[in-house]
Amino acid sequence: MTETAAVEVSDLWRSYKGFDAVRGVSLTVRRGELFALLGTNGAGKTSALEVIEGLAPPTKGTVRVLGHDPMRERSKVRPHTAVMLQEGGLQAGLTVTETLRMWAGTLTRSRPIDEVMDLVDLRDRARVIVRQLSGGERRRLDLALAIVGKPEILFLDEPTAGLDPESRARTWLLVRELLASGVTVLMTTHHLHEAERLADRLAILHHGVVVREGTPTQVAAAHAHRVVFRTRRALPSLIGTVDVVGDTVTVTTTDVPATLAVLDAWEPGLEVSSRPATLEEAFLEIAAGVAA
Amino acid sequence: MSRVGALARAEGTLLRRDPMALITAIGVPVIFVPLLAWSGIYDDNSGGLVAALIAVTILCSAYINLVTALVARRESHVLKRLQTGELRDSEILLGTAAPAIALTWGQSLVGGVLVVALIGALGGSDIPLAAVAVLLGTAVFVLLAIVSTAFTRTPELAQVTTLPGYLIPLFLSGVMFPLDAFPDWVQAVAPYSPLNPVVDLLTIALAGSRGPVLAPLAILVGWLVLSGFAARRWFRWDVRR
Numbered sequence: 249m250t251e252t253a254a255v256e257v258s259d260l261w262r263s264y265k266g267f268d269a270v271r272g273v274s275l276t277v278r279r280g281e282l283f284a285l286l287g288t289n290g291a292g293k294t295s296a297l298e299v300i301e302g303l304a305p306p307t308k309g310t311v312r313v314l315g316h317d318p319m320r321e322r323s324k325v326r327p328h329t330a331v332m333l334q335e336g337g338l339q340a341g342l343t344v345t346e347t348l349r350m351w352a353g354t355l356t357r358s359r360p361i362d363e364v365m366d367l368v369d370l371r372d373r374a375r376v377i378v379r380q381l382s383g384g385e386r387r388r389l390d391l392a393l394a395i396v397g398k399p400e401i402l403f404l405d406e407p408t409a410g411l412d413p414e415s416r417a418r419t420w421l422l423v424r425e426l427l428a429s430g431v432t433v434l435m436t437t438h439h440l441h442e443a444e445r446l447a448d449r450l451a452i453l454h455h456g457v458v459v460r461e462g463t464p465t466q467v468a469a470a471h472a473h474r475v476v477f478r479t480r481r482a483l484p485s486l487i488g489t490v491d492v493v494g495d496t497v498t499v500t501t502t503d504v505p506a507t508l509a510v511l512d513a514w515e516p517g518l519e520v521s522s523r524p525a526t527l528e529e530a531f532l533e534i535a536a537g538v539a540a
Numbered sequence: 541m542s543r544v545g546a547l548a549r550a551e552g553t554l555l556r557r558d559p560m561a562l563i564t565a566i567g568v569p570v571i572f573v574p575l576l577a578w579s580g581i582y583d584d585n586s587g588g589l590v591a592a593l594i595a596v597t598i599l600c601s602a603y604i605n606l607v608t609a610l611v612a613r614r615e616s617h618v619l620k621r622l623q624t625g626e627l628r629d630s631e632i633l634l635g636t637a638a639p640a641i642a643l644t645w646g647q648s649l650v651g652g653v654l655v656v657a658l659i660g661a662l663g664g665s666d667i668p669l670a671a672v673a674v675l676l677g678t679a680v681f682v683l684l685a686i687v688s689t690a691f692t693r694t695p696e697l698a699q700v701t702t703l704p705g706y707l708i709p710l711f712l713s714g715v716m717f718p719l720d721a722f723p724d725w726v727q728a729v730a731p732y733s734p735l736n737p738v739v740d741l742l743t744i745a746l747a748g749s750r751g752p753v754l755a756p757l758a759i760l761v762g763w764l765v766l767s768g769f770a771a772r773r774w775f776r777w778d779v780r781r
Contacts, residue, residue, distance in 0.1 A: 303623055326626045337621030341554045353546025354627050
C-alpha cells in the first residue's frame with residue numbers, strides 16, 4: 249500500500265453462481281481525489297464497490313482501504329469510511345431527525361444533526377416520516393447519513409440518481425466542498441458530464457473488466473478525434489468514420505494529420521476544426537465494443 | 541452499549557408505530573392468559589399459569605415479532621445499510637431485537653404480577669432459576685427467529701413460515717394440553733423441544749414442582765449452541781440476488 253493510496257484493489261474477482269460480475273479489476277484511489285467508476289448497467293460497478301466497501305467478500309483478489317482489509321478488519325476501517333448505497337436502506341417509519349439521530353448514535357464521531365440537515369437542505373423536512381419523502385429527498389437523506397460521521401473516505405453509489413437538476417447541482421457542490429476539506433471520494437455515476445468535470449481520475453468498467461483508466465482527458469484522448477467541416481461537395485476517401493448532418497461533416501479518426509492533409513489537398517483553404525473525443529463519446533464507443 | 545442503544549431506541553419507536561406488530565406481541569399473550577386460566581389446567585396453580593404465560597410471550601413477542609422485523613429490514617436493505625456503519629453484526633442484531641426482548645421480559649413480569657394479584661401466590665419462589673429460564677429461553681428463540689429469516693422471503697410470509705416454529709414448540713411444551721394426552725413417542729421427544737425445558741424450569745422455580753434442573757438446562761444450552769451455529773451459517777444480511 250503506497251502512502252498516498254486510500255484504496256488499493258488488486259486482481260479483484262466477484263462471481264455469483266458461476267457468473268463473473270467482476271473480472272480481475274485492479275485500481276488505486278489516491279488520498280483526497282475523486283475517483284469515478286463508470287460503466288453501463290451490469291458492468292460490475294456496484295459489485296466491485298460492495299467488495300471495496302467491505303459488504304461482500306471477493307471471490308479472488310485483494311482490497312485494501314487505508315491499508316486494511318475492509319471485511320476482515322472492519323472495525324479498523326469503518327470509523328474512517330461512509331457509504332451511500334444505491335438502494336434505500338432507510339427505516340420508512342422514522343422521521344428524518346430520528347433517522348439521523350439513530351445513525352449518529354452508532355458512530356465514533358459525528359457532526360451536529362442540524363448542520364447535516366442544512367447541508368443537504370432537509371431542515372424543513374426534519375419531522376417528516378421517511379416514507380412520505382419524495383425520491384429526491386430520500387436520496388438527500390442517504391447522503392446526509394453518509395456525511396454525518398465526518399468520513400475520510402466516502403463511497404457514493406449513483407449519488408445523484410433520481411435527483412432533479414437543482415438537487416444534483418447542490419449535491420455536487422457538497423461533494424466538491426468535501427473534497428476541498430480532504431475527503432477522498434470513490435463513486436459510481438451515470439452522469440458522464442459531471443464525472444468529466446469533477447473526477448480527478450476515473451475507470452471505465454465493461455463486462456466486469458477495467459477497459460480504460462486515467463484522468464478524464466487521458467481517457468478521452470485514447471479515443472478517436474473528431475474533425476468537423478462544412479461542405480456540400482462529394483467527399484474524398486477519408487480515414488475514419490464519416491457522419492453527415494445537413495452540410496456538416498464529422499470525421500471520427502485516430503489519424504488527424506492524415507485526415508487534415510487529405511482535406512487540404514481536396515479543398516485548399518477549407519475551414520476545419522478538430523477536437524478530442526468527449527468522455528461521453530469515449531464511453532459510448534466502449535459500451536458499443538469499439539476499440540480505440 | 542450506547543451504539544446498540546441508539547439502534548434499539550429507533551427500533552422501539554418503529555414498534556410503537558406499527559399496530560400489527562403490537563397486536564401480535566401484546567394482544568396474543570393477553571388472549572392466551574384467560575384462555576389458559578379457564579381451561580382448568582391451571583386451577584390453583586398460579587405458578588404454572590405464569591410459566592405458560594412466559595412461554596407464550598417468548599413465542600409471540602420474541603420469536604414471531606423478530607422474524608417479521610428482521611425480514612422487513614433485510615428486504616428494505618436496512619440491515620445492509622447498518623453494515624456499512626461502525627456497528628458490529630452482533631450489535632446490529634441485538635439492537636434490532638432489543639425492543640422484542642424488552643417487550644418479552646416486560647410482559648412476563650407484568651403478567652406474573654397480574655396472575656399473582658388475581659389468582660393467588662406462586663407455589664415456588666426460586667426467582668434466580670426463573671430468570672435463567674427466561675434468559676436462556678429468550679436467547680434460544682431470538683436465535684431461532686434469526687434462523688427462520690433464512691426461509692422467509694417477505695414480512696407477509698413470516699405469518700406462515702413462523703407457524704411451525706410457533707405451534708410445534710407450543711404443543712410440545714405442554715402448556716396448551718397435558719403431554720400425557722399425546723402418543724408415547726411424542727411424550728418421549730417433547731423434553732428435547734426448545735420450549736419444553738423453559739416451561740420445566742419455570743414450573744420448578746415458580747410452581748414449586750419437583751424435577752431435575754440440570755437436564756432441561758443442558759437441553760436449553762444445546763439449543764443455544766445449535767441455533768447459534770445455524771444463525772451464523774444461514775442468516776442473510778441482504779436480499780438474495
